[in-house]
Amino acid sequence: MPELPEVETTRRGIAPLVSGHRVVQIVVRDGRLRWPVAADIDAHLRGQCLLDVDRRGKYLLFRFADGCLIVHLGMSGSLRVLDAATPPNPHDHIDLVFDHGQALRLRDPRRFGAVIWSADAASHALLRDLGPEPLGPAFTADYLATRARGRRRAIKDFLMDAHTVVGVGNIYASEALFAAGIRPTRAAGRLTRREWTRVVEAIRTTLNEAIEAGGTTLRDFSQADGRPGYFRHALKVYARAGLPCLTCGRIIAARTIGQRASFYCPGCQH
DNA sequence: CTCCGATCCTGATGGC
DNA sequence: TGCCATCAGGATCGGA
Numbered sequence: 001m002p003e004l005p006e007v008e009t010t011r012r013g014i015a016p017l018v019s020g021h022r023v024v025q026i027v028v029r030d031g032r033l034r035w036p037v038a039a040d041i042d043a044h045l046r047g048q049c050l051l052d053v054d055r056r057g058k059y060l061l062f063r064f065a066d067g068c069l070i071v072h073l074g075m076s077g078s079l080r081v082l083d084a085a086t087p088p089n090p091h092d093h094i095d096l097v098f099d100h101g102q103a104l105r106l107r108d109p110r111r112f113g114a115v116i117w118s119a120d121a122a123s124h125a126l127l128r129d130l131g132p133e134p135l136g137p138a139f140t141a142d143y144l145a146t147r148a149r150g151r152r153r154a155i156k157d158f159l160m161d162a163h164t165v166v167g168v169g170n171i172y173a174s175e176a177l178f179a180a181g182i183r184p185t186r187a188a189g190r191l192t193r194r195e196w197t198r199v200v201e202a203i204r205t206t207l208n209e210a211i212e213a214g215g216t217t218l219r220d221f222s223q224a225d226g227r228p229g230y231f232r233h234a235l236k237v238y239a240r241a242g243l244p245c246l247t248c249g250r251i252i253a254a255r256t257i258g259q260r261a262s263f264y265c266p267g268c269q270h
Numbered sequence: 271c272t273c274c275g276a277t278c279c280t281g282a283t284g285g286c
Numbered sequence: 287t288g289c290c291a292t293c294a295g296g297a298t299c300g301g302a
Binding site for chain 3: 006076160169
């Protein structure tokens with residue numbers, strides 16, 4: 001599910017509702033996520049005041065004075081803030097209950113998500129080797145060209161690797177490459193300088209527009225208040241195989257790249 | 271190093 | 287209606 005726009009939408013939705021409040025209880029109904037939720041999580045969180053909610057790539061970072069709760073939403077995770085007494089759904093695995101009676105509730109049907117306490121998140125193995133933020137200053141055509149030199153890997157696969165750049169998943173890799181006019185199957189090491197510039201620009205624009213729309217809801221994702229994300233209506237190639245390109249009218253093609261469904265327009269992308 | 275496939279898990283969907 | 291195969295927004299791991 002969630003790529004950078006969905007995680008950022010979640011962050012913006014929940015941060016004002018829970019920041020500055022104290023955790024009074026942690027309810028772990030099912031701790032079997034990507035990694036089992038540690039038994040001592042309660043000791044770290046209970047009584048602590050949540051200072052702020054940050055994001056690094058697709059990770060949400062809940063900052064406390066002594067450390068950080070790292071949350072990843074995996075493929076199907078979502079977070080909502082609601083009244084702590086609201087009856088849970090079978091896939092509502094974890095609640096953080098705050099001092100104002102509201103709970104931050106993690107729902108994750110497929111349980112690919114993660115909830116991990118870390119005293120020093122930046123140096124945690126999950127975050128340490130991540131690539132630059134796509135909306136930050138370190139994400140440049142220079143950087144990508146240097147990093148891609150000699151690589152034969154498909155550019156879509158290359159862009160979806162969090163060591164290259166964080167936050168770009170299956171939907172936005174396809175959409176950004178359409179916006180850049182580049183076929184997803186191209187070898188990363190074969191792009192020209194001009195093309196890398198277009199890739200950087202396309203990723204930034206696509207992600208920013210998706211954030212504006214509250215992300216993309218295909219099935220599981222919802223914003224913090226339960227509404228879906230509306231960027232689905234703006235998708236130009238993703239999940240549009242067999243339909244005419246909105247720009248040139250050619251039929252959108254589908255291919256599997258790196259085990260993931262990929263979509264492109266044979267007329268607009270070269 | 272680099273690349274590829276298998277893998278974790280549940281639910282929705284479509285074909286027969 | 288039922289059953290089975292396939293596919294889903296992610297990311298790690300191991301082997302070639």
